[in-house]
Amino acid sequence: MTQLHEVTMDEIKHLVSDRALAGETVLLNMGPQHPSTHGVLRLLLELDGETVVNCIPDVGFLHTGIEKNMESKTYQQAEVMTDRLDYLNTVGNNLAYCLAVEKLVELDVPPRAQALRVILAELQRLASHLVWLGTSALDVAAMSVFLYCFREREVILDIFELVSGQRMMTTFIRPGGTWRDVPVEFEDAVRNVLETFPKRIDEYEALLTKNPLFLDRTLGIGKVSAEEALQWGVTGPSLRASGPDWDLRKTRPYSGYEQYDFDVPTHTEGDVYARYLVRVQEMRESLKIIRQALDKLPLGPIRSNDHKFVPPPRSEIGVSMEALIHHFKLWTEGFSAPKGAIYSAVESPRGELGVYLESDGGPKPYRVHWRTPSFNNLEVLPVLSKGVLVADLVAIIGSVDIVLGDVDR
Amino acid sequence: MDSALIWEIVIKSLVLILVLLTGFAYLTYYERRALARIQARIGPNRAGPWGLLQPIADAVKLIFKEELIPAKAYKIVFILAPIITVVPAIVITAVVPWGGTVIVGGREIALSIADVNVGVLYIMSVASIAVYGIVLAGWSSNNKYAMMGGLRSSAQMISYELALGLSFVAVVLLGNSMQMSQIVDAQRGIWFIFLQPVGAVIFMIATLAEVNRAPFDMPEAEQELSSGYSVEYSGMKFALFMMGEYTKMISISAIMATIFLGGYLGPGVDRLPWLGPLYMFIKIFILLFGMIWVRATWPRIRYDRLMAFGWKVLLPLSLAVIFITALGILLEQVWLIPILSLIAGGVAVLMVNLSLRRKAYAR
Numbered sequence: 129m130t131q132l133h134e135v136t137m138d139e140i141k142h143l144v145s146d147r148a149l150a151g152e153t154v155l156l157n158m159g160p161q162h163p164s165t166h167g168v169l170r171l172l173l174e175l176d177g178e179t180v181v182n183c184i185p186d187v188g189f190l191h192t193g194i195e196k197n198m199e200s201k202t203y204q205q206a207e208v209m210t211d212r213l214d215y216l217n218t219v220g221n222n223l224a225y226c227l228a229v230e231k232l233v234e235l236d237v238p239p240r241a242q243a244l245r246v247i248l249a250e251l252q253r254l255a256s257h258l259v260w261l262g263t264s265a266l267d268v269a270a271m272s273v274f275l276y277c278f279r280e281r282e283v284i285l286d287i288f289e290l291v292s293g294q295r296m297m298t299t300f301i302r303p304g305g306t307w308r309d310v311p312v313e314f315e316d317a318v319r320n321v322l323e324t325f326p327k328r329i330d331e332y333e334a335l336l337t338k339n340p341l342f343l344d345r346t347l348g349i350g351k352v353s354a355e356e357a358l359q360w361g362v363t364g365p366s367l368r369a370s371g372p373d374w375d376l377r378k379t380r381p382y383s384g385y386e387q388y389d390f391d392v393p394t395h396t397e398g399d400v401y402a403r404y405l406v407r408v409q410e411m412r413e414s415l416k417i418i419r420q421a422l423d424k425l426p427l428g429p430i431r432s433n434d435h436k437f438v439p440p441p442r443s444e445i446g447v448s449m450e451a452l453i454h455h456f457k458l459w460t461e462g463f464s465a466p467k468g469a470i471y472s473a474v475e476s477p478r479g480e481l482g483v484y485l486e487s488d489g490g491p492k493p494y495r496v497h498w499r500t501p502s503f504n505n506l507e508v509l510p511v512l513s514k515g516v517l518v519a520d521l522v523a524i525i526g527s528v529d530i531v532l533g534d535v536d537r
Numbered sequence: 538m539d540s541a542l543i544w545e546i547v548i549k550s551l552v553l554i555l556v557l558l559t560g561f562a563y564l565t566y567y568e569r570r571a572l573a574r575i576q577a578r579i580g581p582n583r584a585g586p587w588g589l590l591q592p593i594a595d596a597v598k599l600i601f602k603e604e605l606i607p608a609k610a611y612k613i614v615f616i617l618a619p620i621i622t623v624v625p626a627i628v629i630t631a632v633v634p635w636g637g638t639v640i641v642g643g644r645e646i647a648l649s650i651a652d653v654n655v656g657v658l659y660i661m662s663v664a665s666i667a668v669y670g671i672v673l674a675g676w677s678s679n680n681k682y683a684m685m686g687g688l689r690s691s692a693q694m695i696s697y698e699l700a701l702g703l704s705f706v707a708v709v710l711l712g713n714s715m716q717m718s719q720i721v722d723a724q725r726g727i728w729f730i731f732l733q734p735v736g737a738v739i740f741m742i743a744t745l746a747e748v749n750r751a752p753f754d755m756p757e758a759e760q761e762l763s764s765g766y767s768v769e770y771s772g773m774k775f776a777l778f779m780m781g782e783y784t785k786m787i788s789i790s791a792i793m794a795t796i797f798l799g800g801y802l803g804p805g806v807d808r809l810p811w812l813g814p815l816y817m818f819i820k821i822f823i824l825l826f827g828m829i830w831v832r833a834t835w836p837r838i839r840y841d842r843l844m845a846f847g848w849k850v851l852l853p854l855s856l857a858v859i860f861i862t863a864l865g866i867l868l869e870q871v872w873l874i875p876i877l878s879l880i881a882g883g884v885a886v887l888m889v890n891l892s893l894r895r896k897a898y899a900r
Binding site for chain 2: 154156162163164178265266267268269270271272275276279335336339340341342343344345347517518519520522
């Protein structure tokens with residue numbers, strides 16, 4: 129028999145209030161197996177009746193060791209792991225990683241590849257927001273929205289399957305461009321999304337935006353001010369719902385986001401409802417970006433010509449000795465990055481997704497660190513949930529939109 | 538009382554219980570299919586044609602499942618609680634008239650089990666017992682989630698029970714009787730839902746809370762309390778809770794149909810009394826769909842908001858409804874009742890909207 133480790137009050141007394149030690153309040157363990165903690169988040173709650181006195185998040189149940197693991201893989205191999213971090217933003221993770229590698233080795237990306245990256249990243253943002261909308265609506269028990277959202281997400285995942293053969297873990301974006309060019313059906317499939325989606329968003333809004341019960345559950349719940357959100361390092365829609373219009377796509381454009389005309393929706397209230405509104409409006413803005421990018425999708429190569437870093441096309445290998453050498457080098461040893469360290473960030477559906485890469489000159493990264501938005505946004509949860517009811521807490525967890533794969537890595 | 542009468546009652550009760558229990562099983566199927574339809578899914582479709590054997594498969598699974606009793610549970614209450622939930626749900630239907638009188642083998646048989654002259658009071662008192670089952674289940678499980686579910690359930694009860702009782706009063710005034718069969722007879726001219734639409738709506742809202750259905754399903758609240766009071770239950774004891782909930786849905790719909798939708802009345806029911814149960818079935822079916830529809834589309838309300846809603850909106854409104862009904866009857870101007878009560882209902886909706894808007898503005 130294994131000995132169970134019984135937690136005594138002594139061990140947690142710095143986390144809870146004095147009233148818990150006196151036995152006046154109840155300590156409740158919410159998670160890691162709980163329907164609304166969006167994965168394996170554990171919350172230690174101190175409850176006075178149903179009022180949350182203290183909420184102590186406990187992370188690490190989904191620790192995968194991806195950061196450490198990436199150090200033992202070449203730059204190309206390590207990319208496959210990035211999909212597994214934030215499993216709702218796989219393309220965005222690829223993009224963040226590839227941008228970092230490209231910055232490290234100073235690789236250029238042809239315009240067609242950049243436009244494709246933008247389209248795919250925005251589709252991914254739509255898919256991620258759909259999952260968020262569905263699950264957070266489910267948290268307040270509006271169960272049909274959940275299934276409608278997953279119906280629409282399916283269409284987007286089908287597009288990913290079309291271009292890459294995989295529905296979720298695509299690894300389609302590669303350092304120096306994309307894996308392949310998109311098939312001819314791609315444009316029609318995306319146009320179909322552009323056509324149907326605005327109506328679908330209207331439908332969701334019809335179900336939720338003015339629903340008195342939904343308003344009742346979300347208005348004024350889990351408020352956070354702009355200053356406080358900034359102090360806690362909150363980014364993404366959760367920050368923009370409090371006021372600051374900090375969106376990396378606008379403030380530090382990458383992949384040619386500066387060419388597209390779109391708005392950054394903000395609200396000032398900083399409550400659950402504001403976070404809902406920001407994300408729903410963001411879905412409409414994403415559609416705008418996709419439409420523009422698709423309309424002026426340039427023709428041309430989809431990968432950089434620098435074969436020190438990008439594998440040469442298969443057709444060249446048979447006729448060109450250099451191509452063969454490059455191919456052999458890339459698939460045995462990988463490419464080496466110059467010594468140095470860089471940080472590069474993209475706007476993921478959840479906020480600032482940053483990659484820190486340190487190179488010792490070899491073909492494998494010396495250190496990889498991910499600045500993941502879910503982790504930083506989760507930190508603000510105790511602030512948001514002071515004095516709310518358990519029912520509100522569930523709505524708040526839903527509204528900060530965490531992905532546990534993104535929190536523990 | 539001759540022995541034939543006793544046999545008649547026993548047989549009628551057995552038939553009713555059988556119908557209710559089968560009805561409960563197929564209500565779960567109905568709900569799952571209807572929900573699936575609304576949510577762009579298919580629903581159960583594997584067991585038997587169109588999945589019709591699914592309820593039986595579920596029952597078999599639950600019967601053979603291991604019944605766990607937590608080590609620190611209070612055993613007697615833990616076992617008793619599901620029974621306390623189920624029994625009132627079945628017993629409550631005893632006073633519901635399912636039809637007029639039919640002649641079977643030369644014997645006149647009334648299609649209700651006990652048409653007592655205080656039917657409304659009987660319903661009120663029996664319906665409230667079921668909440669004890671839930672509270673006791675929550676308490677005896679010795680689980681914090683279950684406890685919270687049980688507490689919510691009692692908080693919920695004190696907020697809707699008054700409105701429920703008061704909406705019965707309007708019906709009693711209109712029907713001039715507490716006997717269910719006479720209330721039905723009083724609706725031969727016009728159904729009470731048209732005479733007292735606001736009362737019917739209040740009754741509907743209160744019954745949703747009574748049967749712990751969405752949007753008032755806080756005692757189980759899957760997303761918050763991970764199924765609340767029934768979290769420690771498994772196997773047949775869990776099935777009993779489900780049975781209690783769904784049987785109560787049927788019973789409450791039957792009562793709603795009886796007091797507001799004219800009960801078993803319908804075209805041709807006087808000549809062919811067997812049509813009565815059929816009309817009842819159709820009305821119950823429609824009301825049940827309403828409950829499922831609400832579950833599919835509406836978020837859950839917070840339990841403190843339900844209490845506020847019950848005390849600040851439903852209670853004054855149902856008092857106003859009683860006043861209006863009494864006034865209409867006193868002045869012998871029945872047409873006044875629907876008009877005035879609709880105005881009162883409109884005012885209430887407007888004020889709820891205003892308070893929500895004020896809240897939206899203040900945030």
